[in-house]
Amino acid sequence: MTFSTDWRGVHYFRRYTFANTLQLMRFQKSFALSALILGSIAMVECSPKTGKSTTANLPATTKEDTHYSSAQVAEGKTIYTASCGKCHKLFTPAEKSRERWESVLPPMIKKARLTDEQGALVRAYVMSNL
Numbered sequence: 001m002t003f004s005t006d007w008r009g010v011h012y013f014r015r016y017t018f019a020n021t022l023q024l025m026r027f028q029k030s031f032a033l034s035a036l037i038l039g040s041i042a043m044v045e046c047s048p049k050t051g052k053s054t055t056a057n058l059p060a061t062t063k064e065d066t067h068y069s070s071a072q073v074a075e076g077k078t079i080y081t082a083s084c085g086k087c088h089k090l091f092t093p094a095e096k097s098r099e100r101w102e103s104v105l106p107p108m109i110k111k112a113r114l115t116d117e118q119g120a121l122v123r124a125y126v127m128s129n130l
Contacts, residue, residue, distance in 0.1 A: 072124045073128050073129075076121035076122045076124045076126070079118050079122050083118075084108065084122075086112075087111075093126045093127070094130060097130075098127070105122070105123055109122060109123075
């Protein structure tokens with residue numbers, strides 16, 4: 001029951017009607033839909049991202065893979081800091097072994113939606129600072 005006032009100002013109790021129930025159900029539906037949309041948007045921000053970028057064109061992994069210009073390394077650090085730091089803690093290259101970086105970088109480059117060139121620059125930064 002709800003307390004209501006009619007057009008003359010007379011107070012009375014009003015029972016919930018079928019129309020009130022429908023109105024409540026519509027509100028609940030719209031609230032649930034809004035929550036679902038906002039949740040979906042939040043999940044998209046750090047979800048694995050797909051695109052034309054692949055890791056196949058990254059430079060080959062070899063021990064001699066340390067000949068990068070200082071400009072490439074600096075740009076790779078900038079991309080690493082900006083892209084990788086959005087979703088997780090940044091590790092310094094020395095915190096992991098070369099083998100560990102070689103297994104971590106390809107999927108992370110793909111998840112971050114980096115282009116082949118950007119991925120190669122991030123790899124240049126990491127591998128030159130081991």
